[in-house]
Amino acid sequence: MEIDLGPEAAAFRTEIRGWIAAHAPAELAAMTDWNAAAMTGGHSVNAEPEQSPEYAAWEQELLDARLICASWPEQYGGRGLGPVENAILTEEFHRAGVPRIRRGFGEGMVGPSLMAHGTAEQQEHFLRRIITAEDVYCQGFSEPDHGSDLGSVETRGVVDGDEIVITGQKVWTSGFYRANMMFVLCRTDTAAPKHRGLSYVLVPFLDNNIEARPLKQMTGAAQFGQEFFDGARAPMFNVVGGLNNGWKVAMTTLGFERGGSATTQHLRFEREFWDLVDLARKLGRERDPLIRQQLAWAYTHVQIMRFSGLRLLSQLAEGRDPGPEASTSKLFWSEYEKRLGEIAIDLLGAEGLVRPEGEGYQVSHWQDVFLASRAGTIYSGTSEIQRNIIAERALGLPREGGHKPAPKPATR
Amino acid sequence: MELVFSPEQEELRRSVRRFIEARSPLSAVREQMESETGYDASVWRQLADQMGLQSIAIPEEYGGAGSSFVDLAIVLEELGRGLVPSPFFGSVVLAAYALLDAGDDAACRDLLPGIADGSRLATLAFTEDSGSWDLGDITLSAVPERDGWSLTGAKSYVVDGHVADLILVAARTSAGLSLFAVEADASGLTRTELPTLDQTRRLARLVLDGTPARLIGTDGAAETSLARTLDKAAIALAAEQLGGAQAALDMAVDYAKVRQQFDQPIGSFQAIKHKASEMLLRVESARSATYYGMWAVADDGEDVPIVASLVKAYCSEAYFHAAAENIQIHGGIGFTWEHDAHLYFKRAKSAQLFLGDGDFHRENLAERVGI
Structure with missing residues (x-):
């Protein structure tokens, strides 16, 4: 069933649909399944097509039409799309089978932080480079001893003239192998209370006394890294929001991106679900009442993601503030994904015991789904942290005794 | 499809909630749990006369207000929130939609206005002693008589079956599953209220022994x-x-x-x-x-x-x-x-x-x- 988002949204949908038809290179959609996304971090199945001339031509079209970082305000090089338009953009690209090119951490985190806390000169310099992918960022927040408790990071930043010199260690860095920049949270005042002695610095990642090593995950793949900083340097110009004000900057999350994938995020899970049904059929177990219960359970959860997305988007379209459901989405899909991985490997039974032949620790698709699904409830705030946040912000339960309330982030 | 409530629907929710807080707080719910009928007839009358809630989703040609199912569901959400013990679900949801879905215009004209104005309580009896919710498991049989039908068998877990004035009964004929209307005072009908785990929602067992009934809709279409x-x-x-x-x-x-x-x-x-x-x-x-x-x-x-x-x-x-x-x-x-x-x-x-x-x-x- 189509959801009615009003005449303006309908007009925008028509416009985008027409634009795609007129501008997408003819061969692009057929090259690969651009909508396919591995469950968690996953394999980059589209690495090769992304090197093609068609992809490059498409990227240029998107840049010309300001459809990269399109939700950024126009003054910063975007198109100022609201959440509803943003969701429609994703839906229409998805429908046409063409890639929605995004700029990762740069688009979602660095850009918004610069817009909220950067100087006009910083915005001028850095934002454009994110849009063009001249700068590709990875995140330098977590440390070996500080994951959920980010306020305690120990990596040191020492001011040396008009430069800041960084020494320490960061970890769990996804996409480090693509990055030429890292946004780093480091301690610039050791005497101040822990949240007040931090700075947010945009650090050149290459040839800068940073040793980056891939970190092998439990899946056998190495998709994130750990970095050793031994006097890495950045100009003071690259400190965002002022020295010792990094906590506030780091907590700026993307206000305008919210809702952008509300009506499309379930699609990858839906695809995975039907693959699982095919597996059950192949194993001759689709009539097994227990298996059917599990499949129906999974289908229910995928559809609830869709229903919740539609509900969120409808509220945004009406200009209403979304209710508490907006804060539960990450918890919902990451916990679902974990359970789905378990259902899949249990369905395989004895077959799940044996890996495919090959170099290193090769795993089959469903073994990978099972193993990789353990990450989602840990990264970007563990499920336990998510539950604390939901309890305190959506339900208004008091903070734990004995702790001073931490400064509240500007947006959720 | 819109998925967002209109201002009128938000106002409906507020007024139902206010009514329940004033007239059926949990202290009153507890009184009804101990009562003979299991619901407060004066609250039921007010729901109908002052608020018109029973009629809300019933089409206008059958005495209703002709609003959408969304409005009805808003009322139900509030009734569920307040645990209001009332024959609303059996009468306004089960029975009214059984009549509407059967597509029997004459029966709708005869029977829906009473449901819509709350003057008659109706319910749907489809479950039997087996406790199965599957329509395929219904065994109660209906045979044609000279001027009507006759039903014989038992129904159980019938919501508010002890107080309903009108009972819609699912029964099997030679043509298949069919729907019948049985009046509470029909001959050969014995109703026994069942003591329920949840005292805010009453259930009854009905025994029909050659009970006269009116066919609703097409024989075998239920x-x-x-x-x-x-x-x-x-x-x-x-x-x-x-x-x-x-x-x-x-x-x-x-x-x-x-x-x-x-x-x-x-x-x-x-x-x-x-x-x-x-x-x-x-x-x-x-x-x-x-x-x-x-x-x-x-x-x-x-x-x-x-x-x-x-x-x-x-x-x-x-x-x-x-x-x-x-x-x-x-x-x-x-x-x-x-x-x-x-x-x-x-x-x-x-x-x-x-x-x-x-x-x-x-x-x-x-x-x-x-x-």
Whole structure:
């Protein structure tokens, strides 16, 4: 069933649909399944097509039409799309089978932080480079001893003239192998209370006394890294929001991106679900009442993601503030994904015991789904942290005794 | 499909909530739990005369207000929130839609106006002693007589069957499953009220022995029409469950903010926070699913059968989870008769089992999506 988002949204949908038809290179959609996304971090199945001339031509079209970082305000090089338009953009690209090119951490985190806390000169310099992918960022927040408790990071930043010199260690860095920049949270005042002695610095990642090593995950793949900083340097110009004000900057999350994938995020899970049904059929177990219960359970959860997305988007379209459901989405899909991985490997039974032949620790698709699904409830705030946040912000339960309330982030 | 309530619908919700808070608070619910009929006839009359709620989704040509299913579901959500004991679900949901879905214009003209103005209570009797919610398991038989039909057999788990003036009975004829109307004073009808786990919703067992009945709709067509009715009823019941689940969550959170142990509110402990946020996650998920289902019915969407089973399975378990955790968060006081937590717990279980539990509906769902 189509959801009615009003005449303006309908007009925008028509416009985008027409634009795609007129501008997408003819061969692009057929090259690969651009909508396919591995469950968690996953394999980059589209690495090769992304090197093609068609992809490059498409990227240029998107840049010309300001459809990269399109939700950024126009003054910063975007198109100022609201959440509803943003969701429609994703839906229409998805429908046409063409890639929605995004700029990762740069688009979602660095850009918004610069817009909220950067100087006009910083915005001028850095934002454009994110849009063009001249700068590709990875995140330098977590440390070996500080994951959920980010306020305690120990990596040191020492001011040396008009430069800041960084020494320490960061970890769990996804996409480090693509990055030429890292946004780093480091301690610039050791005497101040822990949240007040931090700075947010945009650090050149290459040839800068940073040793980056891939970190092998439990899946056998190495998709994130750990970095050793031994006097890495950045100009003071690259400190965002002022020295010792990094906590506030780091907590700026993307206000305008919210809702952008509300009506499309379930699609990858839906695809995975039907693959699982095919597996059950192949194993001759689709009539097994227990298996059917599990499949129906999974289908229910995928559809609830869709229903919740539609509900969120409808509220945004009406200009209403979304209710508490907006804060539960990450918890919902990451916990679902974990359970789905378990259902899949249990369905395989004895077959799940044996890996495919090959170099290193090769795993089959469903073994990978099972193993990789353990990450989602840990990264970007563990499920336990998510539950604390939901309890305190959506339900208004008091903070734990004995702790001073931490400064509240500007947006959720 | 819009998925956002109009200002009129928001006002409807507020006025129903205000009415329930004034006229049927939980103290009044407890009185009705002990009463003969199980509901307050004066509240029922006010629901009809002042608020017109019984008529809300019944078409105008049959004496109703002709509003959408969404409006009806809003009322049900509020009734579920307040645990209001009333024949509303049996009469206005089960019986009214059984008549409408049967597509019998004459019967609708005769029978719906009384349901719409609240002057007659109706219900639907389809379950039997087997306790199966599957229409295929119905065995009660109907045979044609000279001027009408005659029914013989037993029905059970009939909601408000002890007080209904009109009972719609699903029975098997030589043509297949069919729907019949039986008057409460018909000959050969014996009604026995069953003592229920959930005292806010009464059930009865009916024995029919050559009881005269009127055929509703086409002989043998009820397999299809009742399936449609039960899909709507599943979503309607889910709306009630949603209201109850939110009430249980609110009760738990309010208590966790004020109850002090170890010199701090228990709501500051992560053990309690994580329970509460899991309740919220499930209640909000139930809300997204139920609201989608309400609009799907209102728009006569093709996916109603799928959504109905999905929603009933999910909401049943979300409500039970919320009601059970509410007791746990309250600790000892939550286990007492005096505290209201058990009223929600019992309603949650009765609503979960009624019309089929999660396992039943997940199997339906698997079948309906083509697994």
